Amino acid sequence: FILFLSELSSDSHQAGSVGEDVISENIFRRFSEFGLSTWRDEFFVKVQDHPKGGTNGVTFYGTKFDESGYLAYSGNGSVEGAVLYCYYGQVSDFRNLQDLKVSPKGKIVLVRAGKISFAEKVHLGCGDPYTPGFPSFNHIQFPAVKSSGLPSIPAQTIRASTAAAIMGKMGGLDPPHGWGKGGLRNVTYKLGGENDVVQNGTGEYPFFGTMLDTRKNLDVKTSQNLLVLVKTAGEIAGQMALRLVHDHLLRLNVENYSNIIRAQVAQINKEVYSLQMSNRIPKTLEMQWLMSAMGSYSRASRRLTMLNQNSDLQDSEQCRIINDRIMGVEKDLLSPYVSPRESPFRHILLGSGSHTVGALLSHLAAIKEGSASADINLLKNQFALTTWTIQSCANALAGNVWEMDNQI
Structure with missing residues (x-):
């Protein structure tokens, strides 16, 4: 080994x-x-290559920093503008800037690594760049056309030392509460005032995806317990593989989602009630249908669990039907109301974007805080789409419509 x-x-x-x-x-x-x-397999994916000149460069107040790293899915070219610090580059972070009347338009946004993937920070598309949001097809070469799923935004990774040099000279407003805590020493965090760049931060393993991802650094970060951790990971992966090929039914407990949905609906109900009592949202916005959809999912998931327990697991066709319904849960929790090209992470509970339950809760929080980004009409739309998605998932989970007998 x-x-x-x-x-x-x-x-x-x-x-x-x-x-x-x-x-x-x-x-x-x-x-x-x-x-x-x-x-x-050969895949024909058009991405940026390492710069022929050796490295990319970043210039700030007349000082040039050579950066050996580069982002293959970045747009190319040179840009110049005022630098703006935006924490981790999440939707909520940009919303905080909007509330402060600070616009990122025409500026170079500096964000930390972590919290969300690099893909989401610059909206790198999922799947084949020529068919964003969808997988590649075998034996097909796509024409060399500009993909609508990839950003034209030039992006560049920088070292922590470069970030410290830049942020040490940045002025402007103080950042929102919590944004000023980081790994840069002797640096006073500011939102920014002038010049050029992009990213910094720490994570559980900060070298992942960089040229510093070596055996030596991995040993240090695992406190010289690498072999023990690798053995443990291998045993877990082996157990997972064994269960997938040995068990007749997939070990996915669809009732677990009931607990997650119930907890989030309860939180939504609490926030809606509070906002209606303070007349911040209209009382015509009712929780009835969302709670009904939650109940439908709970009943359908319990029925499927009972069916699993009472089925002949030696009947391969019956097992196939049950497994199809189990896997259908994941499929039906992908919002059908957004394009996979524009919103690659469509899962309403685990994804990201305005279609998720998390975004609905964030919107309620924005209304509570009196944020300029709050929009009652958008909130109503989020409520409707969330309700329909959960109800559709419950309907599919329950099985064929002629077998339901009005039990959902």
């Missing part, structure tokens, strides 16, 4: 490099030696 790990943790593993190609060949060879079926 140590020898194999050493091969994979080569210092030369930059995407698209000769070193990465050597690593992929070693993995391919190892899979073949283990008796696994191996094959090669």
Whole structure:
């Protein structure tokens, strides 16, 4: 294992490099030696390459910083403008700036790494860049056209030292409460006033996705317990694989979502009642249908659990039907009311965007705080779409319509 790990943790593993190609060949060879079926696929994905000049550059107050990292899905070109600090670059962070009457338009936004993926920070599309939101199709080359799913925003990663040098000279307003705590020493956090750049932050493993992701750094971050952690992870993955191939039914408990939905609906109900009592939202906005949808899902999930317990698990066709209904829960919790191209993370409970239950709660909080971004008509729309999505999921979970007998 140590020898194999050493091969994979080569210092030369930059995407698209000769070193990465050597690593992929070693993995391919190892899979073949283990008796696994191996094959090669080619994907024609148009992304940025490492700059031919060696590095990208960032200039701030006349000082140039050479940055070896780059973002393959970034737009290309040179930009110049005032720098604006926006915490982690989440929707709520931009909303906080909006409430402060601070606009990011025409500015270079500086954000930390963490909280959300790099993809969401600059809205990098999911799936094939030429079919954003959808997977690639075999044996098809797409024409070299500009993808509507990829941003034209140039983006650049920077080192912590570069971020410290930039933020140390930034002026402007004080950031919202909580934004000033970070890993940059002797730096007073400000929203910004002048010049050029993009990102910083810390995470559980800050080297992931960087050239510093080496065996040595991994050993340090795991307190020299790497082998123990790898063994544990392997055992967990093995148990998961064994359950997937051995068990007749998928080990996905659809009733767990009932608890999540119930907790969030209860929180929504509490906020709505409070806002209606203070006349901030109209009393015509009723919780009845959302609570009805929650109840429908709870009853349908309980019925499916009872069906599982009373079914003959040696009947392969019956197991297939039940598994289809279990997997249908995940499918039906993907909001059908937003485009996968514009909102790749469509899950209303686990995704991100205005279609999620979390966004509905955030909107209620914005109304409570008197935020300028609050919109009653948008809130009504969010209520309706959330209700319909949960109710549709409950209907599909219950099974064929002629078998329901009005039980949902």
